[in-house]
Amino acid sequence: MARLATLEIGLNAVIVSVAAGMPQIVQVGDPAGMKPDSLPFGPFDPLRHRTFEIGLRAWVEDQTALRLGYIEQLYTFGDRGRHSASSDKDPHVVSVGYLALTRQTPDAAEMLARHHSAWRSWYDYFPWEDWRDGRPGVLDKDMLPALEEWSRQPPSEDTPPRALGRSERIRLAFGNDPASWDEERALERYELLYEAGLIAEALHDGRPAALERSSIPKFGRPMRFDHRRILATALSRLRAKLKYRPVVFELMPQAFTLTELQTSVEAISGRHLHKQNFRRLVENADLVEPTGATSTATGGRPAALFRFRNTLYNERPAPGLRVGGR
Template sequence: MTGLHNSVLQEPREPSIASIDLDIEAPSAAANAVAVEIGLNAAIVSMIADEPQILTVCPAGPRTVKQAPALPFGLFTPLKHRTLEIGLRDWVKGQTGLDLGYVEQLYTFGDRGRHARLGGDSLHVVSIGYLALTRTEDTPLAAGVGWSDWYEHFPWEDWRDGKPPILSQEIEPRLTEWASRPEPPGTPRRPLARMDRLRMSFGLSVPWDDERVLERYEVLYEAGLVAEAARDGRSAAQDWAALPALGRPMMFDHRRILATAMSRLRGKLKYRPLIFELMPETFTLFDLQRVVEAILGSYLHKQNFRRLVENAGLVEPAGGVAARTGGRPARVYRFRRNVLLERPAPGFRVKVHNVARPA
């Protein structure tokens, strides 16, 4: 028996979630019903000013401290909606005013954290996370709905200006300390020790992997270094108020869902032409590069990016040039849809740079 369970093998393209769940204590036994409510949650991504944004709502309710934003969410009502995805689209439309285009399911989470329930009751909710991609449209958003830069929630994921200082200054020292402490008694057997997980996910033993967003969030959660962990009753020993917040927290397990969405998007970019769901009809190659870079959180080599895109057959000239600020006008391209029929796995098989912009 090799003993390789769960989270070790999951990343980067198929994230593990269960690892956190296993540490939460059982709910106080009460009623006997097996019925469960299904929460649908959407991480809706759009590009605004070359930065990836996600749609957030501020649900009404008792405003304890400063309210953390939430993803658009709602309950699945099977009698009203034939399928989960139709229900999701309907909820999002009603809650935000937005019509979703591309939608894909991410993961189904079994527990949202005991202390974070909507009404404080003990009703069980299973939440299904979705990723949606949309172009920023002129659709007016409902009140309380807005866009939120995803790197505000994950500042350690943006390497476009070199390694984020928060990693060396805040995260690495405290995670190293956490990893050097022994596991508390009663912890389920893990396939990897704390230190190994830290080294893998934060690029200490392997190069930093842009796709391991979820793994990193889970480590931070377990170490009690994100606000959600304290809120969920983990890391009671931590003097939470004394610590600087690592990224902006969100309601429920929504930051975990966002981490899942970022992992999926970053991973899938490399073998599916998802990116064009975020692009306007026509664009220049450098427009495209900036969007890819913003999603991946790192800079790419310009000349090689051009060639990659061109001889992967991903785009075709749309005719005409774009007059841009400074510099020679660029040719305008559009997505070449036929690539789907011609190539087995069309995408941006790029090498990331993880240093400040290369020459």
């Protein structure tokens, strides 16, 4: 068999936390301030680390001094041309993305700062995904017009054939009517924007032509390499998982009020939830139990504090929060 090309496996971590009602991720900055943000990442070396997870934890601890708890594999990206300017001489880099959930401790921020990294709202990278205060204006003002213009252009010859046409894919990902927005389709939306050349990262990869001749705005804060795609994968996965596994509690402190829990779910799903129904949902899913104490922090009537019932596992397959409308 012929000799294979040099391969390298990059491990990438999307480290998610919720603080002050905002979903945040750890971003590693460039000390010189020249390059876009990146995720904590490093190559996988099987001689040093027996598994991906061990390697990932080591890289993250190196770059951020954070000890990760819950982690989960997202996806492996292998396309050529996604990893910035690549020639056939460079090693080919395959990216394995991971999702990590963590609580934000008070001293975490300065610890990160010493490592040229910081927490940043994930909606800085995807402003159109935050519907908590209603439908974002960019959608109708800039994004959908630009996407529709793209859908009217004939696809180039080297585009792989697809089951659905461009306008069908747009309708599916962005919703037919303004009401039918599916927050789990964040990845599909990002990939459409990328293909349409409406994302700064598309410039670095193989598709400059469609872009330079127009002055279309590039949406959201860019990231290095394919890191924003990995982040979009994390967003979709976490939003979906929220509904069938009790993962929010990885982001909550030991004790919390139901409103704080609701705020966290809203931060992640990007939607506003109906207060009364949320409470009922949580309480009769038996996911939490009262600690007995109350919190008087918010101004207003003191709220009862709850904790996650982790004995839950012994009783039945643990569910999530099947949040529905509004």
